[in-house]
Amino acid sequence: MARRSAPTARRTRVATELRKLRERAGLTATEAARLLGTSQGQLSNVETARFGVSGDRIRAMAQAYSCCNHAFVEALVGMSEDRRKGWWEEYRSILPTDLIDLAELEHHAHGLRGAITAHVPGLLQTIDHAREIFRQAVPEMPPPEIEHRVSFRIKRQAVLYGPAPHPYQALIHEAALRIEVGGPAVARAQLQHLLDMSERDHITIQVVPFKAGAVPGSGQSIYYAYGPVPQLDTVHLDQSHGLAFLDAEAQLEKYRALFDRIEAVALSAADSRDLIHSISRSL
Template sequence: MRNPTGRQLRFGTELRKLRERAGLNATEAGQLMGIKQAQVSNMEAGRVGVSPERVRALACRYDCSDQPLIQALSEMTAPRPRGWWEEYRELLARPLLDLAELEHHAQSLRDSTTARIPGLLQTREYALEIFRQAVTELSPPDIEHRLSFRIKRQAILFRKDDPTPYEAIIHEAALRMRVGGSTVARQQLQHLLDMSDREHITLRAITFDVGAYPGSGQSIHYAHGPVPQLDTVYLDQAHGLAFLDAETQLHKYRTLFDRIEAVALAPEKTRDLIHNVMREL
């Protein structure tokens, strides 16, 4: 047995969903496959490896004809090199490692934030101030671990061959909040402008004039998988990260993001707003 990563847990969850859609319990599925019920349970818990051939065999027994989904699940079984986030396994909470793994494999990412600049776009100085103001006081070593981890997460936006497409929708409140003082805030805003120059990054702002809008007051993060069924929503809550992958939840947040985007400024007008905020600092 092994401690599965977030990606392995998600793979197992998708196998369970296929079985449940077929109306089978684990014992019945094992009988169809000629394996024990315990092996089915271990596969669905992400505790044992599964070959692409086994994925296709399970899909056949479960009468699943969704070939893009089957192919995506088969590709998730491929051995993968140790991720950089494993260096932090004894230093940070497991959900943070799962987040880095999720972002690393995502086809694209969308963020919507109200009070803070998204973590993937934070400067080192801005992030440092955020960690210094954490509700639970962090020791200097803990702050350094979290800071280096956040900066390393941003590498997906700088990959030469396949940088991750990224859209961030940021409320004007976050743009105007002087985290770390005027100098840090100005550097952060300039960083947003610099990042928005990259072709794979789309930056939009929501102004105070919009008033209340769908999803206001919460930070929402959406990771697109190779097929819609493998998308993931993650919410940064007071008690920690929450990962959502039920089909009804994914549909809800896809719709929510579309409604948020509908009230946001276009990228060029967003840049104008950022320039205006910088001049007022």
């Protein structure tokens, strides 16, 4: 087991899932350590992500905990053994940790789904749109930090390009499309970018129109990242005090249902493109 001074969100998730497996098996840390032939302290270090854990060790723990879900166990093994550093690491000393965790989550996701009311989703923002958003932050950001944030956001968008881009569904409220962020020229360019991206086979953009009335989840930006198996999905909430990551089974089920309800009142992809065209022409 290798000591990690700053565990990533991905490895922390592995540690959390191993603790959950032990608890579901009805074992105390002392009992589990005895079964595994290790000390309670070492097991604690694994479950809190202070130590990394090998694939063989994960399989042994799953067997000791009577976990028969092979796909889930192998997904944990894959997450633990992939120790490659991503592009986001160069920002670790510059930007908040939760943004680094978000980029890592997106990179390893098997699919992405987002619902947002007041803003265009970050993965679909133009450079000028993103820069204006960060200029409006409270407290005010100094210019160098704004540029770091903009470059980080644009690099995150790499998950939508390349030979194997992530499937991505964006549910965007009409309000976000009508806010002229950066003025008419920037707003028109942003709308055109949405139209261009909506033509890609792996991207679905649907607009929730004003006429849909009240919709669930309209008070927050919600992001759903699909893991290699459903148990390893993650919900990301963008809140005024920072980012939150949720992965409890009940929470995942709640937000899957919430997304389905939002999608049910959204326009079709074709009708959404027509509305975006209409808004763009009116600017």
